[in-house]
Amino acid sequence: MRMRFIKKLAVLAALVIPMQAFAEDPLKVGFVYVGPIGDHGWSYQHDQGRLALEEHFGDKVQTTYVENVNEGADAERTIRRLAQAGNDVIFTTSFGFMNPTARVAKEFPEKTFLHATGYKRSDNLGTYLSKTFEGRYVTGIAAGQVTETNKLGYIASFPIPEVIRDINSTFLAARKVNPNVELKVVWVNTWFDPAKEADAANTLMDQGVDVIIQHTDSPAAMIAAEKRGVWAVGQASDMSHFGPTAHLLSVVDDWSPYYIETVQDVMDGTWESKDYWGGIKEGDIVIASISDRLTDEQRAKVDETIEAIRTGELHPFTGPLKDQSGKLRLEEGETMTHEQLAGMDWYVEGMTATLPK
Known part of the structure; x- marks a missing residue:
């Protein structure tokens, strides 16, 4: 009897222990x-x-x-x-x-x-x-205010909707505060290649660009901008330590x-x-390390933009909005849906760059 009881306990233990472990x-x-x-x-x-x-x-x-x-x-x-x-x-x-x-x-x-x-x-x-297009809109507001040449440069990875809408958002915001701004785009066809990114930054700066914006992942563009004394914007993480003087702000993905x-x-x-x-409201997009070289007026405009996006008062893509060919894409007061944003394959009106085929 005692042995049968011990055996039953052993069987139960064998069953219970794996269940607890699971x-x-x-x-x-x-x-x-x-x-x-x-x-x-x-x-x-x-x-x-x-x-x-x-x-x-x-x-x-x-x-x-x-x-x-x-x-x-x-x-x-x-x-x-x-x-x-x-x-x-x-x-x-x-x-x-x-x-x-x-x-x-x-x-x-x-x-x-x-x-x-x-x-x-x-x-x-x-x-x-x-x-990210919300962060790019803040970028455009800042860049449009600080540029002295009215030439901004964008290092783009691949012509997918995410990148195209961020270019458009940057340009729309920059033109809002500075109607004379031009946005030059260099496509590098890579997400991460420091040498290519540095070359693209230098090419843009050779063309008179004094604010470098990137949709690639290394800090090479920031480092190049620091060497040549122009502004640059960090991508995905806070890149301020790679260009203490050049750094305008970083659009951080959290x-x-x-x-x-x-x-x-x-x-x-x-x-x-x-x-x-x-986005900004949810804390997934953070505008980090805004330069203290901005004037009080410039900084106030940046802060106002962040807050307006956070509260929903401002949507970067609000009509009326035309594309590069002059076709009306959004009616007055209409905001772009997620589906429309996800399929964006066109530049907004005023862009002089050409999308890759």
Whole structure:
């Protein structure tokens, strides 16, 4: 009798211990980055969000990341490996990861996938984006006020909607405070290549540009601007320490709130696929380290713009708005929807640059 009782206890223990271990298993969360986490830009900021996630949840989560992933077949293999390795939630953080993410999400319907800057969704695949165009509008207000040559320069990565709408937002804001502004654009066809970014910055400065704005991820443009005594704007992270004199402001992407909220929803079983856009109001876009070289009047205009966007009083894309050909795109008082913003493939009226074919 005693031996049978001990054996029953042993069987119960064998059942209970694995169940307890299972209950205590952390949620595994994977991240895929297009650049290195040391780029001081886009991938760096996503990784800061990952670290904030770990700090917030402690041993309730286990995170991993893969950096320098090429957009295409490499991305699909990497995402699939993360799913096969047991990651419950996978964040893919570049526009070119969209189709690979969608394909792998179909293969693993029990897992949750989130893709940054894309538009394809399914039951287990959501999309998310920061409203960088809000930060670019603030950039344009500042740049339009400080330029002395009336020539601003924009180092652009790829001609995708995210980049095009940020160029447009910068230009619209700059023209609001300075009708004589011209915005020159150099396309470098890369997200991260310090040598190309520095060359693009120098090319623009050779053309008389005295404010450099970038949609690439290294601080090379800021460093080049510092050497030549012109203004520059930081991308994704606070780049002020790379150009203490040149730095006008930085448009910082803070992914921490979104990552924490999303993982909490998955843990609670309340997550649903959606298209998330977060900006200045949500704390996902932060205007950092505004230069103290601005006059009181210039700084006041920048602060007023930030506050107007935060309260919803100002939307960067509000009609009437025409495109480069003169076609009316937005009626008087109309604001652009997320769907329209997500598909932007045209320059606004007044832009003299030409979009790549």
